[in-house]
Amino acid sequence: MSIEAINEQLLRAIGVGVSLLDLADLRLRFINDTFQEWFGEAELGQPLTELFPGIDAAEVHKALEAEGRYVGETSFRVRRRTLTIALTINPALERNERVAVLVCQNISRIKELESMIDSYSMMVERNTREIKREKEQVERLLLNMMPRSVYDEYKTFGVVTPRLYDDVAVICLDFVGFSQTVKNQDASVVVSELNDIYTAFDRIGDQFGCERIKTVGDTYITVAGMPDPSERALQSVVDAAIRFERYLAQRNRSHPIGWQCRIGIAMGPVIGSVVGVQKYIYDVFGPAVIEANALRQAAEPMQIVAPAALTEMLGEAIALSPAGTIRSDGGEESDIVAIRQVDASEQG
């Protein structure tokens, strides 16, 4: 067998569709078996543009002149399958005749895989967006439960080291006659009222640099001076407490259910920590919280009380009046004062 004959055999048997074209009019001069298999209706002498209507002869000539080759793609259906063929035309010389070699490669599987990757990446992207959204919701929830710096520690290390904070100012507030209100009113009304009031307290507290720690039924505890220390911690809680009371007084004038609060204010050390493993909560406890709670119990309706020992630290805009004494766990009696804001008429 001659070299030429072997070449032709090879050309015929190769898994790539090959055709020789007349360069002048792009008619088929030779097609191999694969080409015939893919394009059953192809005949020698047929113009390429007739076989592939998507190909423009002028564009092929232009590309061959400018870049020395033409690259294109064509898709068609064979039964229910889409075949995509990549076409490359390179000019050649055969016995001084100007011909071009058309090489066709079946890239259907590549196209199918591309479609699958597109589909998969869109699924993954959507999932990633959902996970991000859920993560943000969890973060918001956790930030409602603990200060950001504590949350950051929890996120980084998975645990929060209990920490002692000095000079933390604490507000402990509850409502007079709450049990009776719960009995007399529909549960959903009580929850809605508390939600409304606590939301307002949170907003007021936030304005004065307080961090709400928790609510237990009608008891509301907020602090200032932690996790970051503040020289104005006591002033912050006093300012907030006065606004809490003022807000309630105003609210009571326009709402059917009247709420009378009692507020205890104290200052001292507290421990802040995440408590619990699965049902965890950020909590503060310690002397200042215990004292604020005791002072709350000693307060009259719509009264704010604080230890008399803190008097010096309070500004002049605050009016203080003796409010009796409380007895500590150790049995010691100490004076307490009632706090209210000085009216404009009292000043100067």
Place this chain on the structure above:
Amino acid sequence: MQQTLFDKYGGFSAISKIVMDLYDRLLDDDDVGPFFDDVDMARIVDHQTKFVSSLMDGPASYTDNQIEKLHAHLAIAARHFEQLALILRETLLAHGISEEDATTIVGRFTERRNLVVNS
């Protein structure tokens, strides 16, 4: 967290082979294939990718309502459904999915029979 079948069998790189094989088998099948006669290749591949992913707890999921709507315009008979279940099972086994897991996956598919068989 329990490992999903999707992860157990090697994630997307392994599952993609199942998807492509299932695609070939479905198109070559004379019972089920005609449903894809006039459907664009990208849509068929997208459908198969999501189909296999959702059955194997991958990053896709369909509600019953979505499945019902997607198939409402197709005249799917019980024999088509059975044939697809058979092809799915053969494809899974051909790619090293264990008998037990293949039964689970095909079971998830056949659970939804009433959502798609409508003629």
